[in-house]
Amino acid sequence: MSVDDAETLPERPRRRRTPKPHAAGVKAVAAAAGVSLGTVSNVLNRPEVVSPLTRAKVESAMASLGFVRNESARQLRAGSSRILAYLMLDAGNPFFTDVAKGVEEAAQAAGLSVFLCTSSEDADREAAYLDLLEQQRVQGILITPIDQNSSRLRKLPSRGTPVVVVDRALDEGEHCSVAVNDVLGGELAISHLLELGHERIAYVGGPNTIGQVVDRREGARRALRTAGRPAADLVELTTGALTVAEGRGAGQRLAGLPADRRPTAAFCANDLLALGLLQQCVSLGLRVPEDLAIVGYDDIEFAEAAAVPLTSVRQPRQLLGRTAAELLLDESSNPDHEHQRVTFTPELVVRTSTRGTL
Amino acid sequence: MSVDDAETLPERPRRRRTPKPHAAGVKAVAAAAGVSLGTVSNVLNRPEVVSPLTRAKVESAMASLGFVRNESARQLRAGSSRILAYLMLDAGNPFFTDVAKGVEEAAQAAGLSVFLCTSSEDADREAAYLDLLEQQRVQGILITPIDQNSSRLRKLPSRGTPVVVVDRALDEGEHCSVAVNDVLGGELAISHLLELGHERIAYVGGPNTIGQVVDRREGARRALRTAGRPAADLVELTTGALTVAEGRGAGQRLAGLPADRRPTAAFCANDLLALGLLQQCVSLGLRVPEDLAIVGYDDIEFAEAAAVPLTSVRQPRQLLGRTAAELLLDESSNPDHEHQRVTFTPELVVRTSTRGTL
DNA sequence: GGAAGGCTATGAAAGGTTTCAACAGCGTCC
DNA sequence: GGACGCTGTTGAAACCTTTCATAGCCTTCC
Numbered sequence: 001m002s003v004d005d006a007e008t009l010p011e012r013p014r015r016r017r018t019p020k021p022h023a024a025g026v027k028a029v030a031a032a033a034g035v036s037l038g039t040v041s042n043v044l045n046r047p048e049v050v051s052p053l054t055r056a057k058v059e060s061a062m063a064s065l066g067f068v069r070n071e072s073a074r075q076l077r078a079g080s081s082r083i084l085a086y087l088m089l090d091a092g093n094p095f096f097t098d099v100a101k102g103v104e105e106a107a108q109a110a111g112l113s114v115f116l117c118t119s120s121e122d123a124d125r126e127a128a129y130l131d132l133l134e135q136q137r138v139q140g141i142l143i144t145p146i147d148q149n150s151s152r153l154r155k156l157p158s159r160g161t162p163v164v165v166v167d168r169a170l171d172e173g174e175h176c177s178v179a180v181n182d183v184l185g186g187e188l189a190i191s192h193l194l195e196l197g198h199e200r201i202a203y204v205g206g207p208n209t210i211g212q213v214v215d216r217r218e219g220a221r222r223a224l225r226t227a228g229r230p231a232a233d234l235v236e237l238t239t240g241a242l243t244v245a246e247g248r249g250a251g252q253r254l255a256g257l258p259a260d261r262r263p264t265a266a267f268c269a270n271d272l273l274a275l276g277l278l279q280q281c282v283s284l285g286l287r288v289p290e291d292l293a294i295v296g297y298d299d300i301e302f303a304e305a306a307a308v309p310l311t312s313v314r315q316p317r318q319l320l321g322r323t324a325a326e327l328l329l330d331e332s333s334n335p336d337h338e339h340q341r342v343t344f345t346p347e348l349v350v351r352t353s354t355r356g357t358l
Numbered sequence: 359m360s361v362d363d364a365e366t367l368p369e370r371p372r373r374r375r376t377p378k379p380h381a382a383g384v385k386a387v388a389a390a391a392g393v394s395l396g397t398v399s400n401v402l403n404r405p406e407v408v409s410p411l412t413r414a415k416v417e418s419a420m421a422s423l424g425f426v427r428n429e430s431a432r433q434l435r436a437g438s439s440r441i442l443a444y445l446m447l448d449a450g451n452p453f454f455t456d457v458a459k460g461v462e463e464a465a466q467a468a469g470l471s472v473f474l475c476t477s478s479e480d481a482d483r484e485a486a487y488l489d490l491l492e493q494q495r496v497q498g499i500l501i502t503p504i505d506q507n508s509s510r511l512r513k514l515p516s517r518g519t520p521v522v523v524v525d526r527a528l529d530e531g532e533h534c535s536v537a538v539n540d541v542l543g544g545e546l547a548i549s550h551l552l553e554l555g556h557e558r559i560a561y562v563g564g565p566n567t568i569g570q571v572v573d574r575r576e577g578a579r580r581a582l583r584t585a586g587r588p589a590a591d592l593v594e595l596t597t598g599a600l601t602v603a604e605g606r607g608a609g610q611r612l613a614g615l616p617a618d619r620r621p622t623a624a625f626c627a628n629d630l631l632a633l634g635l636l637q638q639c640v641s642l643g644l645r646v647p648e649d650l651a652i653v654g655y656d657d658i659e660f661a662e663a664a665a666v667p668l669t670s671v672r673q674p675r676q677l678l679g680r681t682a683a684e685l686l687l688d689e690s691s692n693p694d695h696e697h698q699r700v701t702f703t704p705e706l707v708v709r710t711s712t713r714g715t716l
Numbered sequence: 717g718g719a720a721g722g723c724t725a726t727g728a729a730a731g732g733t734t735t736c737a738a739c740a741g742c743g744t745c746c
Numbered sequence: 747g748g749a750c751g752c753t754g755t756t757g758a759a760a761c762c763t764t765t766c767a768t769a770g771c772c773t774t775c776c
Contacts, residue, residue, distance in 0.1 A: 408755085
């Protein structure tokens, strides 16, 4: 240590900021390869315009310096992102992860990447992620919204971030939407149970703020009307969420009813509820489907894997995701894009939980 | 149209690029509010240093212009990102989504957001996402790797992107890791089955490139040795992946064995396999646990919800994710950070699939 | 032999934000 | 009454890349 050091110690040299370990940028690469900045950029973005020799020099310089392109700077200048986001309602529900698989498929085909986010059915979280994604200037947002009337959601497209609503059909607005006809799904389920001779049927689902819950119940009621049955034949059990645990709770309530008042069949708003219900009822001694037939909704993989395979209303999950992503891509690349509402048709898959041995 | 126009038509005015619809930046906000650029930035980043009056002016200007902060520019200049990424093996496995939940929890507590990515057990995809995330300069990466010896993975930390390996303990290297003792888990499962009097036991799992599969089998063998049993008592059924479908296939093979050679118990490398196995065996007429006892691994929610509730080895999934995220945060904020290998202890949860009625 | 034209490579400008040294205004203290 | 300190605000530089008009060189063709 020299005397000098001691003197200058108090006023530290003060770098502008702590630099990342080895941040080699295009500049360093250009210097190492003996070319200009622009050429390095061309190697990255339009390799075909640069001569093979030069390209090789640049590429080897990149490799030896460990160059990593700074996406922020790229995006800032180029103005576009190569990323799509899917904001899910609940990552724990296999339905959504299957939709996500379809999204990824379509994105990969277009050379884009997908970031998944999950709102966990929390409106604040949803809002926070929407803000974040907008600030990131992602190419577009796919969302299964909690509240489809959110003003935040409506504002996004006018500011340049395309939005596609997944699994919910919006009446109007600045987005495309992709959904499955939930009313029809409900009808399918109840018609099936009526054909099997069931008279008193439970509808298990909630909360009523969730559009899917409402639509599926509406379908159930419609099927009863069509069959000329009184609406009172549908016993409604409301749950607090669409989870296995809530399904178990509903099972408890159901099994507790005296046998002569207990429904002989239950239609659940999704498979998680149905699986919980199934488990609880079986463990309380009810036989499925003899004492209680059960129909679920979504046909997730675990529906078939349950020891009493579950009859369920199948939705084209992956197709849903793929279509949504394709609509989004069209919106962001095709100047004549027109918003669409795509609706798919659900399909009843009959298994042991309603028909017994086949 | 003037004559001039006709003349200049061929050489189109050529905007630098098509601007996003209404891109109001800090500059526009500053102008509208009658303050300088720096003040707007202060409102965004250090609101406490700006006087309430000025702040109000700026905020109302922001609102009326629909200002959205450009995160790319922010990150470019500030050098740091407020985002964490978790690169999962398989979004369809509830185990990983539960881990993700823990990650989100910890991230939220620290004011960060989480992007989820899924490699779908595809090494190329994993590599592509790692590149992407590094280019995005995310604050750090949590990963359950396919190949934990990937050179790409090892390079990341030295270039400034911290990495924490989840659900895998690495022997060395530049990262922290968080894992559960899989060997012990295997031992727990087999010891339990031995105590129940089973003599011929199947181990169902694969492929052998997956560390978890290997470790759990190792634990199984160790338990047999400890009990003084020959290694041949463990019948190995190798699967191609850890999925429900593969479990079903294994069930088919198992049920096809003549009763006197068929194992009386099966230990599966994860719950997806176990659920598939359970379903197939039941539908082929085997009684669980009387004819075949089954132990799974992970204790995902569906394990308990299965109509024959599954005995399983429970891992602290959410805690795993939370701890991993905390290690990552420490690494990126604490200059004295030292890499750690955290190992949790698994726990056997006994249910009907091995013990019958309780 | 010289002009035209095709390839490549160059260098400066631009993109929106944060940062920070400097400054203005104003009350306080001696 | 002057120096000082405090609070709030300013303006320019810096972050790293992409873009594009232009320049240089080489070939080709008249």
